[in-house]
Amino acid sequence: MxxxxxxxxxxxxxxxxxxxxxxxxxxxxxDAVAVRKQLLLDAEPQGALSLTAAKEKLTTTPQPVVIAGRIGAKGMDPFLAGKASFSLLEIPDDDHASKPGHDDDNCPFCKKRAAKAPIAAVQFVGADGKPIPMDARELFGVAKGSDVVIRGSAVFDPKLGIPVLQVTAEGIHVRKPAK
Missing domain, CATH: 1.20.5 (Single alpha-helices involved in coiled-coils or other helix-helix interfaces)
Known part of the structure; x- marks a missing residue:
């Protein structure tokens, strides 16, 4: 018993x-698969603006936006570990930066251009409004130097000490590297 x-x-x-x-x-x-399926865009959204063009359009009130940028962060890590968040830099409009081995952080031409260009702080949030607790590198298969197009809403406050677009993203398209 x-x-x-x-x-x-x-x-x-x-x-x-x-x-x-x-x-x-x-x-x-x-669920990473469900989150990826919801946010990763197969087709590139039309009408993507450069960060500079978006900065001119945006105000302190959130507005819909589609921007194109390169994941990077002026000498720092562009990713927040464990968060679906990263920073974007302006994509150079000439082709010298697309050459193999090019390092934006050590190129004098890119450094001069980047000093004046805005950056974008991009975050993907869940239904609760909090950042999704998944690393963007793993979630979207991106790395420093990846060119992406982001669809979402953004604000720009010219009173901040640095020119930064604050973006709440609703979708991401990862551009294929040129061969």
Whole structure:
């Protein structure tokens, strides 16, 4: 009799423990496949603006925007670890930057242009309005230097000390590298 009760208690405890663990796992991490499917755009949105052109159009009130940029951050890591967030730099409008081995951070021409150009702080948020807790590199298959087109809403406050567009993204298209 004691053996049967012990087995029942043990079995019930295991079921409760496994059920609780399953609930914790599903509540803690969003489904990467579902998030990727919702945000990753197969086709490039039309009418993408450069960061400079978007800066001229935007105000302190959120507005819809489509921007094109290169993931980067003026000598820093452009990604926030564990967040669907990164910074964008202006894509150079000449072709010297597309040559193999080109390093925007050490190119005097790119550094001069970047000193005046705005940057974009891009974040993808969930339904709760908080940044999605998934690393953008893994979620979208991007890296520093990837050219992307972002669809979302943005603001620009000229009173800030640096020219930064604050973008809440609703979609991302990753451009294929030129061969």
């Amino acid at each position: 004691n053996g049967r009760i012990s087995r029942r208690v043990f079995g019930s405890s295991c079921c409760l423990l496994l059920g609780a663990c399953g609930a914790l796992v599903s509540a803690a991490a969003p």
